[in-house]
Amino acid sequence: MSVTFVLGGARSGKSAYAQALTEAAAVRSGGRPVMIATAEALDEEMAARIAQHRRERGEVWRTVETPLELAGAVRGLEPGAVAAIDCLTLWLSNLMFAERDVEAATDELLEALAATHAEVTLVSNEVGMSLVPENALGRAFRDAAGRMNRRVAQQADHAVVMFCGLGVALKGSPSMIVPAHLSASR
Template structure:
């Protein structure tokens, strides 16, 4: 149906923006596709808080690694928010997965989805060059992933200080 990529820094307001916009769309079902894992108490608390803030109107699908498969399960009439690509990328990097293949597979799933999609990701390439190889690789992989998803997206929005800036669409 449509694909919106929502980029921004940490605490920029990107998730609030995506949830608000998704909430305006008519939908048979609203789905939060979450890529986070509760690996410690703080993250478990954060996940619980976000779930409570969304309330019962949102179904939650957990997809820390198999994101393309989760997207393929979405149906027409559904509105989904995917939060977030950079955390998914981190999970794949830690698993030493084939990132190129995973991003390509996700791109195909996003383009083929009959659902209305809002895909959230952290823009990490606007700061200094990281001081270690892993962080530089992450920054590079995130940038390439963002370019691929943005090319497929109908709309791309950058959120800065809670303000949406439409870059495409």
């Protein structure tokens, strides 16, 4: 069907934007939106964030938690499903800490996206427009995120970058707009 890529900095409104797009598509299709979540509750603060995101989405969303096997989750979507993946940079850090092959995992994800018959919106952080990290792991993460984001954007049908809660179309439809009350909530 279609793949939309939503990129932005921390608290830029990208999750709210992706959720609004996914909810609207689910309403059009008469289906239930799916959240494919990559975060793990490894501490109390992250557990609270995850709980808050679930409350904000509400009961209508079905959640699939997959910190590492993202391609498998995409392949598991039923034809006509509508899903949001939040977020690729958490998935990337999970892969790096698990010492997985990031390039191979990205290849597998892109293959799954190319073969899916679902509508998928992916969220990722833009980490390359800030300071150069002072340590090797931080620089490796920044570089890997940049490569991954570039590859996903190239394959996506639509790409949007979020600034201050406002979506700017980079590729595809320029009419994708999030209601202000949604973009201000995150």
